Amino acid sequence: MKPLNPGEPRQVGRYRLVAALGEGGMGRVLLGVSQDGRLIALKQVHPGFAHDEGFRSRFRREVQTSRMVSGAYTAAVMDADPDAPTPWLASVFVPGPSLREAVDAAGPLPPDSLRFLAVGLASALTEIHRAGLVHRDLKPSNVILTDDGPRVIDFGIARAVEGETDITHTGSIIGSPGFMSPEQANGHPVTPASDVFSLGALLVMAATGQSPFAGTSTPQTLYNVVHSQADLRMLHPAVRRLAEPCLAKDPAARPTPAQILDFLGAVTPSANPWPPVVHASIAAQKAMVNQALSLPTPVEETPSENTQPKKRGRAALVIAMCLVVLLGVTTAVVISLTRSTSQQTGHGVSSTSASPPLPPPDPFNPVSLRKVDPCALLGEPDLAAAGQSLERVENSVKFEECAYSIKDPADPSKPHRITLNLGQEKTAKPGATRLTIEGLEATKFIDNTCTITVTNPADSALTIHAWNLRTDEAGCSSTQALLAAAIKKLRTGGDIGTFPEESFLNFDPCTFLKQDEVESLAGEVLTTDPDGLHECTWRGTSSYVVGPFNVSMPTGRMEGQNILDVSGVRALEEHDEDSCSVTWLHRKTARESFEQLRVRVNTHDGKITVDEACKRAKDLATLVIAKLPKP
Structure with missing residues (x-):
């Protein structure tokens, strides 16, 4: 003021x-x-x-x-x-x-x-x-x-x-x-x-x-x-x-x-809803207003012998406001010394026990979809409703996909191994047949597999699809039934298997690191390019990739000659003439395998040396490990 x-x-x-x-x-x-x-x-x-x-x-x-x-x-x-x-x-x-x-x-x-x-x-x-x-x-x-x-x-x-x-x-x-x-x-x-x-x-x-x-x-x-x-x-x-x-x-x-x-729900009435510093600021501003209102109103006039009193009135207002501000600042400084104690409790918004939940986020939004464990999405009741018989669930090398083994009622000795993928990038398939699955547009393409793809309704750059090595009518029918069951389960909710809170897979890989952090490491302005649900690439004269590498073997062994210590984590460095990567095990999964993460720096045809790529890969791994939740 x-x-x-x-x-x-x-x-x-x-x-x-x-x-x-x-x-x-x-x-x-x-x-x-x-x-x-x-x-x-x-x-x-x-x-x-x-x-x-x-x-x-x-x-x-x-x-x-x-x-x-x-x-x-x-x-x-x-x-x-x-x-x-x-x-x-x-x-x-x-x-x-x-x-x-x-x-x-x-x-x-x-x-x-x-x-x-x-x-x-x-x-x-x-x-x-x-x-x-x-x-x-x-x-x-x-x-x-x-x-x-x-x-x-x-x-x-x-x-x-x-x-x-x-x-x-x-x-x-x-x-x-x-x-x-x-x-x-x-x-x-x-x-x-x-x-x-x-x-x-x-x-x-x-x-x-x-x-x-x-x-x-x-x-x-x-x-x-x-x-x-x-x-x-x-x-x-x-x-x-x-x-x-x-x-x-x-x-x-x-x-x-x-x-x-x-x-x-209803809030509990409070005379002091804000931190003390804020109420001190409100009081100081009220005092300034009262002081401004108490001064005489200046009279508009041409410069004359009355000009000096007019200046004195303005000077009085300035002095009064300065004193009030000083009082408010002093109060704020004193009160702020107690602030740290109240902040240690964390910052939350509690809902009343009787309040209804918010509408759930769009289940097909990448924010929601990346949290879904595809191997825990469908159970026997879901597949039974689709006319399928679940025999077992297999791990895949990608975290956004899982292979389901489905019994063929016509020939139980020959199960269908169908892979479900929740977040692959969309690619054109000339000659694909159009169809509708659970109200969503889909395509069917048959070459050496029967692949059925649904464009993600929340993000047209991504797809939800399933594929089967059997290309006959029974194979394609089972593939379509599995995909329909997955779409229905995602849409209706219920007991959908998700990754635990400490998993890297819950996070958007393109925002897990701040843009300026990666650009500082690269020494240049970069463009961001997401790859599916769990991987991100920052591109410049070199490129920087962060994401899960694959599901590792149950032993979780890290073998190789170039074993590094990255911020206390045992990691493997591997390089060729075009790139350098650093890989480590982040957490053990529910199925006795491991969530394996990798960063990779590509040299882009010698724009940087392999040694420099390895140095940047280790620095990039250090950034990621520092931000990872503890398993």
């Missing part, structure tokens, strides 16, 4: 202005007082927008709609003048820091505060969407933390900025890169589900201190929003249960604000 500049108007419309609150991309925000004594935050739109009639028309329309929004967790719009020389909007003033300021000062929010925040944000979106608005710019600076809960501000105003203006242009994106939805980042039409995605990103930021999609640059952040799955490993499980479905790439897979409220 700052004093108004000398010569600035002290009156806009029916509102007396007393101080400046801040300035952003859309304009300047001032503290004002209405005729009935209520405090208002008056936003004067950037002069660049004032010359555009299209903006004024949109601003007028959005303001009219915004005035229909009410609720305990929004700052209601009170007045506006879209036709003023400098258009302005007045909303209820709420004292308190923004969510960004609060997290910067207090650190990640504790469990009760996170739940209080989530309920407030979902309640605010309920009211905003009920009025027919989409916020479009729900970010940390547009959430104010007050003594009795969060307040969402600037709803509906971002829409007015869109279009051809002196400041924006066709194809520009309105919003904050780390908190906008994938559809908004792509410039596609947005729906209320876009705000739910932003809510999920805000919740992760409040729990960790940073956006889940933060990159080293705006383009990288936007790429992460559109293509990368959020790294939610550091979240308390209760926070993750809420944030993960909100951050689904598919808008249809996200919960509604009403469903979020049902999941969270």
Whole structure:
């Protein structure tokens, strides 16, 4: 909060202005007082927008709609003048820091505060969407933390900025890169589900201190929003249960604000919902406001003998505000010394025992699919319902696939060995026959195998498919029945076998390491290329591959001449003229085999030496091992 500049108007419309609150991309925000004594935050739109009639028309329309929004967790719009020389909007003033300021000062929010925040944000979106608005710019600076809960501000105003203006242009994106939805980042039409995605990103930021999609640059952040799955490993499980479905790439897979409220249940009333540092900041801001209101209103006049008293009045306001800020900072510093104790409990959002669960994430989304153990997906009842008889389950060398042995009722002595793969990349098969399996488009291709493929409905770059070495009618029929049973089981849920929490297979390999970590090791900018569900390649003049190598033999032996110690882990280094790899055993699986991980650095025709590739492979393995959960 700052004093108004000398010569600035002290009156806009029916509102007396007393101080400046801040300035952003859309304009300047001032503290004002209405005729009935209520405090208002008056936003004067950037002069660049004032010359555009299209903006004024949109601003007028959005303001009219915004005035229909009410609720305990929004700052209601009170007045506006879209036709003023400098258009302005007045909303209820709420004292308190923004969510960004609060997290910067207090650190990640504790469990009760996170739940209080989530309920407030979902309640605010309920009211905003009920009025027919989409916020479009729900970010940390547009959430104010007050003594009795969060307040969402600037709803509906971002829409007015869109279009051809002196400041924006066709194809520009309105919003904050780390908190906008994938559809908004792509410039596609947005729906209320876009705000739910932003809510999920805000919740992760409040729990960790940073956006889940933060990159080293705006383009990288936007790429992460559109293509990368959020790294939610550091979240308390209760926070993750809420944030993960909100951050689904598919808008249809996200919960509604009403469903979020049902999941969270009623919050316990509290006089101090935030960490002490935040309440100290709120008190300091209230004191500053009171001090600003207590000073005499300067009289607009030409320079004369009265100029000196006017300067003294401004100086008094500056001194008073500085003293209040000093008091608030001192209080915050003292209270912050107690913060570490409360943070040791972890950051969680608890749901009440009677609250219904959130709608499950899309089962075909790679986030959900990579957690499914294909060897534990189907049991005897699933296959019996499909008219098949399960004889045994076999391991495969790939973690996203498993071989099922199925008895042929016509000839039980000749079982069908059918391999099910949940996440192979899509490839064109000329001459394939089209069909439908469980309502999904599929193809059947017969050469030396009978392969039936379903395009993943949540990610068209991936497929779910099954193949059989028997290419006769019985072989293809069994293959189709197994694939149909897998699709049905994934869709309907139930007892689906998953990998344990300590498995690498649960994570998106392309976000397991941060982009800047790999680029720092490579010394260049890299592009990210996912390969199926569990492997990722970063490409530049050399390429860097991270993923599970295969399911190792039951003995788990690591044999070879080049045995390394990588951060206390026994690993095998292997190289040829084109690449160098480092492989190690991460954990023992339920079927007495081992989850074997590998990093590989390719030289790309001598762009780097094999020795340098081996050095980088060991460094890359060190990065991965440091982040792996302990088995």
